[in-house]
Amino acid sequence: MNSWLVALYTTIPMVPSYFCGFYLLGVLLQYRPGRRYRIFFLIYCLILLTLKPLFDFYWQIYNTGRLYAYVICTFMVLSLPLMLLVCFQDNWRRKLFMVFPYICIQSAIITPFCLLLMSQPWPMPLSQELPIASIFFVGSLLSCLVAILLTRRLLILVEALPRPVYTALAVLSPLVNLLFNAEQMIAMWGTLTRLEGVFRQVPRIMLQGMLIAFCFFLLVRRDSRQAVAIATAREQMQQQNLAAQQRSLQALRTLRAQHRQSLLAVRALLEQGDNAAALATVQQLTRQESRVVHRYADNPVADVSLANAARLCEEAGVTLTVHGTLPRNCPLPPVDLASILYNLFSNGARAAAQAPAPARMDVDFVTAAGCLCVMVRNSVPVQPVRRARSEEHGFGRKILREITSRYDGSYTLEIRDGQAVSTVMVRLPEPKHPPEEDTHALF
């Protein structure tokens, strides 16, 4: 009994250090509503992280009783994921995934402090123990801080991965943590002292930390490449818009030149006195004039986007119909409006091109109550055709979701009975009025 009391007196100054290493894991998550979850997790951490250092120090001091330390360690590894699932309200994948990276990073950084702690001649008087406990506490806080920062960033990167991959990583994380701990316990079983066992674990812990760091950089690189690819896709979209506009401009210039030639021809006929021929020519021209370059909308941005969609539909034999109109002075920034319309129309036109004939694409513009709604209804193939994956695959819908969320709006896609309905709704920003001239001022 005395030996346990000695171990307990040695443990008590160390409890805060052990406690914050576990409890601060909750900083990355949100507690469920109600105080009882917070208190429950607090009590769990307090009990567990009083028993763990107690058994560890008992083993350290008397070089016996390692089984107790193993049992409590196993209990910690198994119970932590369950406690996270019970006490915190975040997505379960987030809660489970962060277990291994956080523990791994924190273990790697706190290792030298642990070695410092274990290389001391325990038990020692309180006056000698307190400075060591303080250093260990600082080390614990530092390791938690670094682990929280890195795990937070890692979570953002991992949550951007495809859902099945994220789910698999979330399921594997606590299992890998259990496996590593089991391997450590087996490796330490044959050692003479606890200090010797921990020394043997140092290379493994370092390796784990470097593995996590390597995975982190892979994800950072992937995230960077995606961001660059999205920016490149937007730039290409602008280039295509510019090319479409240049084609329209060229067509208009050609029409103007043709019109001038026609007038010269009519003038020549009138000067020759051939009035009948002149009238016939003009009548022919006025009938032909109905086939000039079509204007699709009052708003110039919508006009360019629809002209491009019309070209895609014409090439694919799809019938395009436009209902409603977009106000000429739409307060939505032209870059965002062009991005929304281009992605909506090109997705709809491409899907309709693969649908069985007669394929249609209908575009509706509605502006009401400070909101703009653009709906595209298009035919879709019965069996979805898998496009070859390219670097730009999937960015159109991603861009639509990102832009609509910025304007407090939404993007939905519904496919039913061979028809797809894509709806974008955005709240129009307040139009910027030019400052009114002060007509009452004298100067």
Added chain:
Amino acid sequence: MHFFDFITRVCSENILYVGIFIILVVFSGSAAYWLQKRHTTREIDAIAMQERHLYRALAEQMQAAEQLRMVNHDAKNELFVLQGFLERGETAQALAYVADLTDREPLDGD
């Protein structure tokens, strides 16, 4: 196992080595992360600048297209007016009208 034994011996000789190693790893990792982020930011900024140039060019083209559309809209009316003159037998007026139209200065950018 020789490598692990070597590392264990080094660690047992001086805990400071372990601490220094960890500090170096954390520092190197932070530097690598910062460099990667800076590289990506620069790349995206360059693309965004290019996008702004393209949008400016697009805005100019759209303005020119608007002007041409207005002219072409007038062109339709011009033909209808001319047709009206000829159908009413106002040949002299039609000739004067079409001469006026063809003697007009061409639109800038044509």
